[in-house]
Every structure is written in structure tokens, then in C-alpha cells.
Amino acid sequence: MCLGVPMKVISRVGDDIVAEVDGVSKDASVMLLGEDVEVGDYVIVHAGYAISKLDEEYARETLRLMKEVFAPEDMQ
């Protein structure tokens, strides 16, 4: 029910966007988002509404931490 999919914004007119993932595009609204959304941004779309904008910097930091703490040589 709370399923949300990270999708890339490919167009925006007012509060209405078209977002795309794996070649599938969907209409959605950004009326629930306080942040600015531009074409090229990634958002989580749930039930036809973008509910969160994804932050690439935080995503890279999370991946870095995952890889840093869990380096294979650390496992010996």
C-alpha cells in the first residue's frame, strides 16, 4: 500500500508531472511536495503523487558508508 517508486521527472506543467522508471511513464502531481522539483530530478511517486524528492548527495554518502564499513578486507 505504501509502495513508492523512485522515478525520474521527464516533464512538468504546473503541479502536474510525467515521471519515468524502466521505460514506464506515469502522470503524477507534485502538490504534496514543498521542495522545488525540476525535470531530471528523482522523486518517490506513491498513488499518483510525488511524496519525496531523492537527494543524490545523501544517496552517495549512504553507499560510501555501506562500502567503507563493509570492505571485504575488513572481513578477514
Added chain:
Amino acid sequence: MNFQDEFRDRELVRNMAANIRRMAERLNAPATFMEVCGTHTMSIYQYGIRSLLPENVRLISGPGCPVCVTPVDYVDKAIACTTDPGNIVATFGDMLRVPGSSSSLMEERAQGADVRIVYSPRDAVALAQSNPGRRVIFLGVGFETTTPTIAASIMDAARLNLKNYFVLASHKTIPIPMEVLSADPELNLSGYLCPAHVSTVIGGNAYKQLAERFHIPCVVTGFEPADVMQGIEMLLAQILAGESRVEIQYSRAVSWEGNPKARAIMEKVFAPCDAAWRGLGILPGTGLAIRPELAVFDAEKALDIRVPEGRENPACQCGEVLKGKLAPFDCPLFATACTPESPVGACMVSSEGTCAAAYKYGR
């Protein structure tokens, strides 16, 4: 970066599993972590996360599937809405096969009732616009992720001056049930993998009272396998350090404040009320009802829907499954009398139900 594949890296997850095993060796007692989100339930089964964990780190599912925690009376009310041929009942697909006292929406549809599956409440508003002579009743079920979208649909209907759009609301909020379960000595929870998308709306701050008052570590965790593994690692690190605080693993989507705009729209339309949870009973202040000034959109008030008290199948153990006290495999009905094709309880119906996930991936 597409924010998905990077967090499904097999090698990364394997390394994380090795680290978790090493950390778990230092535990004084076994650790039990609960997730309260249907998408976590699915993800944990789908990616076989349990098979990567040592014996002393146990994952259990709580009341995270909104369809599953909705009591049978609600399904009966939804079915009552279908009896008037002037009505169209619009719903997310998950509700369709949930058993009511004597029937389901799917069975009613087979008998000719007008029940439509929609992807978004926006589609239900559009349905009302294109069917001005009929009433469209949307089944408003869901946690804080979904409730703002339904609030937005009611505001849209008000803006469009629609007189034929109604919501049968049974919305719930998750932090209080988490407090109730963390105080249960039988469960003896060691930590929570807090929901990912609910938290985009309510923010990490919403769990501070839970972590502080009940001394339970809380980590807001994403849905990809590497996210879940890191969430478990962060919970273990808190236990080993003797801490109980809120951390956000899923920082690419969740902030401490959440989404204030979505919350403002939700609060404009809904006010807290008491709510009945399957398995947990009535919990004060855990529901959201449509505000009296918007009663013209409230199906229960505007259409005066009343049904006799609901009857659950007495053999159904969904209540115990939803509290994390019974594993699906330990229910005598699991995969015998109760299957996804012919479900006895809601947990086998919803695509996010614990029993449905166990049936699909766990055997």
C-alpha cells in the same frame, strides 16, 4: 544513479551480512527486530534477508499492512456501499479480495456491483467528474504515506465543486501502535526498522518519543536489500553501545522534519480519532477521521452507512500474525484452508500481507 540498482548489489549485501554476523557474536542476548511496513515485509522475503542473518538476530513483521489491520466491519461498510446502483465504489486493488463478514468486494463485483480499481485517488476524482449522475465512493485506507494523497483528492473535489465524490475513511497512524508493541513483554523487541515511505511524511522526529520513553533503538530504513542490511547493522551497533535513539538510514528520501506540506494538507482534511486495529483492538488517537466541516465528502456521514457488527472467521489468526506473535507458517490455516486464491484472512490477501509474502517467497 537510478536510486535502486546501486542498493541491490549482491557483493555489497554479502559483505554486510558478514559484518552483521561478526557484530552479533558480541550480543549478550538474542535480538528481535520488528518492521511495521508491508513493503519491508515483502522486501525481506523477496531478497531472502533472513537467510543472511545469524540465529541470534531475528526479524518479525508487525502491523504494517494497512489493509490487514483494517477490521472486518470496514469491509462490510464498503460492501454496503455497492448495493445502491447509483454508487461506484473505487478502491486500490488490495482491498478487493479482503473477506468481509459474509462476502468480499470481488464477490460483489462478480454479482454485478460496480467496483473499480484505481491507481490513485486522482483517478477516483476523475471518475466522479465523468459520472455526474452517480456517486463515487473511494475506499480511504492507508497510513501516513497514503492519507495525504486522499486528503489532496478531497481538496480537489472541493475545488471542482463536486457533489458526488465521497471517501469511506479508515486511515491510521503508526507510531502509537509501535509504542504499544514495544511495551509487550511477550514480544521483547530489541529494535524497530521504522517504515521508509511513511517517514518521508512524518519524519524521523516522529519516533523520538518511542525511542526515548520505551528505550528502544529505531532506525528509519529503506526498502532495498542493502538498506535493510544497513538498518539491521545500525540497530545492532546501538544495542552493543547500550543506546536507544532514532537514526535515519534512508537519508536520501527521509529528513528529520518529514514533508510539512503533505502533513499540512492531511491535517486540513483529517483530525485524530480512535481506531480499531485487527489484533490490537481500539487504540485511542490512532485513526484519522474527515473533519466535520468537510462532512459532505465523508461517505459514512453523508450517505449514512450502517452495518451490523462484523464477524471474523473464528479460525483466522491474522490478529496474532499482525502483532508478530505468530509466524505465518505456524497458523494451522496457512497454505491449506487459506491461500492467496481463497484467503480466509486479510494477511493472505494484500500484496503486502505477511502471509501473502511468506506464501510467495518463504516456503
